[in-house]
Amino acid sequence: MNHLNDPYQLRPEDVAEPPQTFLATLQRIGPGMILAASIVGSGELIATTTLGAQVGYTAMWVILLSCLIKPVVQAEMGRYIIASGETGLASFNRMPGPRVKVNWVVWAWSVMTLMTLLQVGAMFGGVSQVMNLLIPAIPVKAWVLVFWGITLALLLGGAYERIERLAMIKVGLFTMLTFLAALLLIRMPQYFSWPEFWEGFKFKMPGEGFSTAVAVFGITGVGASELMMYPYWCVEKGYARFAGKRDGSPAWNARARGWVRVMHTDIFASMLIYTVATIAFYLLGAGILHGMGKVPSAKDMIPTLSNIYTQTLGGWSLWLFYLGAIVTLYGTIFAATAANSRVYADMARLMGAFKAEDYGARSRYRNIFIVLLTGIPVALFLFFESPVKMVVAGGLAQAMMLPIIGLTTLYLRHRHLPDDIKPAPWVTVFLWIATAIICWLVGSYVYLELKKVGWV
Numbered sequence: 466m467n468h469l470n471d472p473y474q475l476r477p478e479d480v481a482e483p484p485q486t487f488l489a490t491l492q493r494i495g496p497g498m499i500l501a502a503s504i505v506g507s508g509e510l511i512a513t514t515t516l517g518a519q520v521g522y523t524a525m526w527v528i529l530l531s532c533l534i535k536p537v538v539q540a541e542m543g544r545y546i547i548a549s550g551e552t553g554l555a556s557f558n559r560m561p562g563p564r565v566k567v568n569w570v571v572w573a574w575s576v577m578t579l580m581t582l583l584q585v586g587a588m589f590g591g592v593s594q595v596m597n598l599l600i601p602a603i604p605v606k607a608w609v610l611v612f613w614g615i616t617l618a619l620l621l622g623g624a625y626e627r628i629e630r631l632a633m634i635k636v637g638l639f640t641m642l643t644f645l646a647a648l649l650l651i652r653m654p655q656y657f658s659w660p661e662f663w664e665g666f667k668f669k670m671p672g673e674g675f676s677t678a679v680a681v682f683g684i685t686g687v688g689a690s691e692l693m694m695y696p697y698w699c700v701e702k703g704y705a706r707f708a709g710k711r712d713g714s715p716a717w718n719a720r721a722r723g724w725v726r727v728m729h730t731d732i733f734a735s736m737l738i739y740t741v742a743t744i745a746f747y748l749l750g751a752g753i754l755h756g757m758g759k760v761p762s763a764k765d766m767i768p769t770l771s772n773i774y775t776q777t778l779g780g781w782s783l784w785l786f787y788l789g790a791i792v793t794l795y796g797t798i799f800a801a802t803a804a805n806s807r808v809y810a811d812m813a814r815l816m817g818a819f820k821a822e823d824y825g826a827r828s829r830y831r832n833i834f835i836v837l838l839t840g841i842p843v844a845l846f847l848f849f850e851s852p853v854k855m856v857v858a859g860g861l862a863q864a865m866m867l868p869i870i871g872l873t874t875l876y877l878r879h880r881h882l883p884d885d886i887k888p889a890p891w892v893t894v895f896l897w898i899a900t901a902i903i904c905w906l907v908g909s910y911v912y913l914e915l916k917k918v919g920w921v
Contacts, residue, residue, distance in 0.1 A: 471822070471827075472703065472706065473700060473824065474821075474822060474824075475705065475706055475710045476706065479703065479706040480706075480707060480709040481703075481707040482720060483720060483723025483727055484723075490726070490727050491730070493702075493727050494730055494734055495702050495731065496695060496698030496699050496702050496728075497731040497736075498731075498738075499694075499698050499800050500691050500694065500695055500698065500735055500739075501735040501738045501742075503691055503797050503800035503804065504685070504688070504691060504742075504743075504797075505640060505742045505743075505793060505797070509685065509742055510591075510790065511591065511766070511770070511852060511856045512856045512857060512860055513685055513750060514754060514761065514773060515750065515761050515856075516747065517746075517747045517749070517750025517751030517752070517755055518750045518759060518769075520678070521665075522664055522751045523667075523669055524665065525666055525747065525751075526665060527678045528685060528743055531685045532686035532740040532743055532744075533736075534903070535687040535688075535867075535899065536686075536687060536732050536733075536736050537892070537896050537899045538687075538692060538874050538899055538900070538903075539691075539732055540732050541888065541892070542556075542692065542695065542870075542877075543699050543704070543725070544888065545874075545877050545878070546699055547699070547705050547721055547728065548708075548721060548882060548883055548886040549881070550710060553693055553694075553695075553696030553808065554567075554571055554574070554693075554812055556877055556881075557571060557877075558570070558571050558815055559876075559877065559880075560873050566816045567816055571815065573866060574812075574866065575809075575812060577689060577863060577865065577866040578690065578809070580858065580859055580862030580863075581690050581801075581862055581863060582842045582845060583849075583856070583859040583862075584856050584860070585801055585802065585838070585839075585859075586842035586849070586852075587846065587851075587852035587853070587855035588797055588798045588852075589609050589612055589613065589798060589842055590609065590852045591766060591767065592612060592791050592798075593606075593611075595787050595790050595794075598768070599787060609843055612795065612798070613839055613843045616798060616802065616839050617835065617836065620803055620806070620835045640738055640741065640745075642774075642789055643742060643749070643789070644741055644742070645778070646749060646773060646774055646777040646778055647744070649777040650748055650752045650753065656752040656776070679860075679861060679864050679906065679910040682906055682907075683862070683864030683866075683867060685739075686739060686740070687736075687739075688867075689866035689867050690805070693808055694801075694807075694808065698804065701807075704727065707720070707724055708721040711883060711886075718885045718886065746773075749777070750773065753773050753777065754769065754770075759772065762851075762853060766852050767787075767790060770786075771786045771787070798839075802835060802839055805834070806832075806834040806835045807831055809830075809831075810828075810831040810833075811827075813830045814827065864906075864907050864910070865911075867903045867907060868903050868908075871896075871899065871900030871904065872904075874900070875897065
């Protein structure tokens with residue numbers, strides 16, 4: 466069945482010239498804002514502040530590295546999607562190696578995403594803990610079920626535009642408040658000093674916090690999940706459709722490069738937002754929580770984290786923190802589930818469940834996965850009830866996936882990207898450097914863990 470509103474089909478009538486002015490370009494961004502809504506959540510509010518609470522300022526370099534090197538991988542994935550018109554998983558399914566209906570990279574993504582459902586469960590738990598503090602008569606587990614119902618109501622049948630609007634509201638609200646709190650922190654000598662701050666850029670491994678540091682590297686900035694989500698939001702925004710099917714003509718090349726430029730603006734804008742938010746959360750964790758000797762744990766996560774506002778903005782801001790935590794954590798549940806349900810539906814398509822042009826079937830599978838991808842995290846939280854550990858476990862799973870994504874992007878760049886849309890040589894060099902850094906950091910973690918158990 467062919468659906469007129471199918472964003473996954475390249476139709477001649479959808480071809481459009483890219484905007485030429487900066488303001489017109491800004492009006493065409495959006496996928497990165499949804500990504501930022503997913504990023505500024507469990508990774509920043511829980512994992513980043515927890516790392517700061519554990520090790521102080523010493524892991525600042527991990528935070529910056531995480532935010533600044535992965536966008537080049539994201540951009541080259543997006544370039545390939547615009548040039549080919551394929552979906553993210555379809556492009557990754559080109560990687561050589563073992564396959565059972567789909568290849569090993571697609572299966573690895575699937576396993577990683579199932580692990581990240583621990584993070585989504587942690588966010589259900591975190592937002593429910595906040596509501597329990599506000600309305601103690603309703604227990605945390607009951608709030609989890611309430612938010613599950615709200616999520617299903619919002620996402621089932623939800624279109625791209627609704628998700629983009631909610632994401633922009635969520636990103637703007639809590640990012641600005643947290644940035645303000647971090648600015649005030651700098652004026653508090655009992656919690657902040659410039660010499661300690663600069664120590665964080667000396668590339669020292671943060672000791673016993675290394676597992677958390679690798680988890681933070683996996684989920685802050687553009688995590689493995691977001692790298693796989695981004696091509697789908699680019700498709701639904703229309704970047705590939707607007708470029709049109711590649712015909713090798715100069716007109717197509719100019720159009721495609723124009724929409725790649727729009728995509729780069731989208732990536733850069735979102736990178737600025739989540740980098741500011743991530744650094745702010747880390748500074749508050751390293752300054753306030755580490756200075757107070759407090760590390761978020763299972764039962765007191767929200768009360769402990771609230772100190773990042775109350776100690777900087779004042780006691781009056783406790784309710785502001787509660788509101789921000791609800792918006793941030795719930796917004797990430799919303800954005801992550803919306804994206805993952807689309808990717809899993811595409812995996813079902815690649816495995817032969819329906820044809821590419823059957824948008825009705827794609828939508829039905831997406832809704833089935835919305836139910837599964839919210840129901841499983843709810844069950845996981847009700848079983849584990851430890852949001853911090855759940856976030857770290859999900860982050861480690863994402864970190865393990867990052868080298869695979871980097872290497873697959875390199876493979877697509879060199880073996881399948883058409884010559885007429887290839888990036889400048891320095892971009893390719895940077896892509897190799899970024900992938901090498903990712904492999905080094907994740908490899909170091911794996912080596913140390915194997916050494917602990919005597920396997921190396």
